[in-house]
Amino acid sequence: MTEPRLPTAAEGKAPKTRRGRPSRAAIAEIDARILEAAWKAFLAQGFDGTSMEAVADWAGVTKTTLYLRHVDKLALLRAVIADRTGKWSERSRLTDWTTGRTLEERLIQYARTMLRWSQHPEVIATRRLVEGSIGEAGQIARELDRALREPMIDLLVQEIDRYATKDGASPLDPRELARIFMGMVDAVRQLGEAQKLDPGALSLKAENVVGILMRGRSAW
Missing domain, CATH: 1.10.357.10 (Tetracycline Repressor, domain 2)
Known part of the structure; x- marks a missing residue:
């Protein structure tokens, strides 16, 4: 398995979320983007080495958007683990x-x-x-x-x-x-x-x- 890493600045970041009331699809996309960015950050830098600010930056959302969904880094890690185990269970169920x-x-x-x-x-x-x-x-x-x-x-x-x-x-x-x-x-x-x-x-x-x-x- 290749060593996990965060994307570099040259590879580009996700665009910042626009203000206003997002649609349900947009909300789901933001949620998924946050969890994916957090997953990559935790694997690359560990729990202690990852900041909420870094996750927000690479997810392309504001810190306010991130904190409204996950009150702290521990809650974010818990959500990431729940997301991953849910995906594994679904894949296992199908195969x-x-x-x-x-x-x-x-x-x-x-x-x-x-x-x-x-x-x-x-x-x-x-x-x-x-x-x-x-x-x-x-x-x-x-x-x-x-x-x-x-x-x-x-x-x-x-x-x-x-x-x-x-x-x-x-x-x-x-x-x-x-x-x-x-x-x-x-x-x-x-x-x-x-x-x-x-x-x-x-x-x-x-x-x-x-x-x-x-x-x-x-x-x-």
């Missing part, structure tokens, strides 16, 4: 289909999907951004983790409730089982980053995780 007929087959697909997304450059860059933040901004890392984790756990609970019964199993606590599964996948993610595993190796790891979860010691 990541789960078609397995058994719980084991479906969990393998989920594990592969999560591991594949964990290697996406945007996801990696976002994790590094928030994990490198200190002070109040550090809490965004926990919020990002919840934003990525909790919807997935809710989905896994539904899958376990539906397919475990078909497989003749009755988990006492599907939510706890989902959390254990997520923890195992996250451990593989960290291993993959540390050892720079390729997609094929990660796919095999996904199968191993599910095998151990489903069959315990017999899958060793």
